[in-house]
Amino acid sequence: MSTPTQNQNERLLTPGEVATLFRVDPKTVTRWASAGRIGSIRTPGGHRRFRESEVRGMLAELTSEATVPTRG
Amino acid sequence: MSTPTQNQNERLLTPGEVATLFRVDPKTVTRWASAGRIGSIRTPGGHRRFRESEVRGMLAELTSEATVPTRG
DNA sequence: ATCCATTTGGGTAATTGGGGCG
DNA sequence: AGTGTCCCAATTACCCAAATGG
Numbered sequence: 001m002s003t004p005t006q007n008q009n010e011r012l013l014t015p016g017e018v019a020t021l022f023r024v025d026p027k028t029v030t031r032w033a034s035a036g037r038i039g040s041i042r043t044p045g046g047h048r049r050f051r052e053s054e055v056r057g058m059l060a061e062l063t064s065e066a067t068v069p070t071r072g
Numbered sequence: 073m074s075t076p077t078q079n080q081n082e083r084l085l086t087p088g089e090v091a092t093l094f095r096v097d098p099k100t101v102t103r104w105a106s107a108g109r110i111g112s113i114r115t116p117g118g119h120r121r122f123r124e125s126e127v128r129g130m131l132a133e134l135t136s137e138a139t140v141p142t143r144g
Numbered sequence: 145a146t147c148c149a150t151t152t153g154g155g156t157a158a159t160t161g162g163g164g165c166g
Numbered sequence: 167a168g169t170g171t172c173c174c175a176a177t178t179a180c181c182c183a184a185a186t187g188g
Contacts, residue, residue, distance in 0.1 A: 023085070025161055118178085118180095119177085149187090152183105155181090158179075160175105166169105
């Protein structure tokens with residue numbers, strides 16, 4: 001099987017999970033989804049799920065390392 | 073649970089929390105991040121988060137610099 | 145006292161968090 | 167218990183000017 005698109009094997013994260021990774025409130029994650037800052041998937045029940053790969057990617061993209069060691 | 077991939081289970085701190093630890097203004101913490109003196113992670117909304125381990129490490133260095141010449 | 149570089153503070157807009165309800 | 171949505175206060179970010187130190 002060679003699927004060029006993302007497999008459904010993609011792990012999905014709950015708003016609470018994403019909130020923990022970014023150290024924000026779950027409500028804030030919901031805001032990001034509403035604002036289109038992050039892709040979201042709706043369960044049949046109306047709750048949101050987020051793609052782990054996307055979340056991890058954003059986390060890495062928004063991370064900055066210190067350019068100078070503790071003691072310059 | 074137990075993720076086979078690298079867990080970024082790093083606890084993050086808000087600018088206000090870091091400011092409290094260093095006894096400085098939250099604004100000052102933001103400037104440290106802008107100057108690259110401390111690593112930072114941005115939320116999709118633009119706010120910054122800091123790695124607790126890095127902050128603790130810097131804090132420890134400050135403590136060791138504040139040598140107490142009590143004896144010896 | 146002036147010039148240069150760095151740090152600090154004010155003001156405003158955006159983001160975030162907590163409470164309440166379904 | 168977790169989540170979705172709305173309201174409002176607190177926190178944070180960014181821009182510009184002022185103060186400090188050599």
